[in-house]
Amino acid sequence: MVSENYQLDSLDYEILRLLQKNARLSYAQIAKSLDSTLGTIRNRIRKMSAHKIIRFWGRIDPHQVGFKTPANIHISVQPSGLIERVANQIAEFPEVSYVALMTGDFDIEVDVWCRDQAHLTRLITDRLQKIEGVAST
Template sequence: MQKNGFPLDELDFAILSCLQKDGRMSFTVIAEKLNVSIGTIRTRVNKLIEEGTINIIGRVNPAKVGFGAYAQIAIYVRPATLKDKVAQKIARLPEVSFLAMTSGDYDLEVDVMCRDNDHLVQFINEISKIEGVYQTKTTLYFKVYKYAQPDLNLLK
């Protein structure tokens, strides 16, 4: 199967699924689960990392480490020609966990994690000063029920 210009086969997807469940799973355990050699797993994982298909990181639970204000901000950009420039500036801000260009009423959608509401207000004031940011609409997440990676089985 061709994904993003890189050919991925069933073994690649099986490896990715294992690592999604446990990013620290050893090559030995993965090899045993998939009935292939450790060398094959090592080679495939290194290739997946090299190609940017996977990035192995420690994922933090925001609420458990002190982020009390988790919000989604819709941003309207005027003129529209400044969308990319505005997005690039916002992407550099450390509070940003997700940023996308959207269709519909607003041009950009950004998810942010802030210490508290005061920090969130400071963040909104900061992005409001960026040239091209015309309007923002903030939705505060009271409780996050699911925070996950995509289910690779949906591609089958």
């Protein structure tokens, strides 16, 4: 595997394997597990991060922050030339966790997390249905 002139080797793959199991491991813990030095592990992770081979971010549990109502919404768009634009607008909503373009009966599939049923209703009627091109939800 090559990414922007960075060739992964067996040590890189072992680092990735450990981080997939536990992304909170420290450089020191990884170094000890792989019988390597802290500096080597730190440099490898920095290089893989710089080459976008590995990325780090926090994952939020929606239930723990008050978003207890998940929903899957199918959207039809007219005219069809607006599908991508509508999908991009919807992807910016903070409640949205997933957006996909579809074939078949609907044009866009959206997964959302809302605080409650009233929040979901407002999201659909006050925001989604008012986007130019949204024909139905």
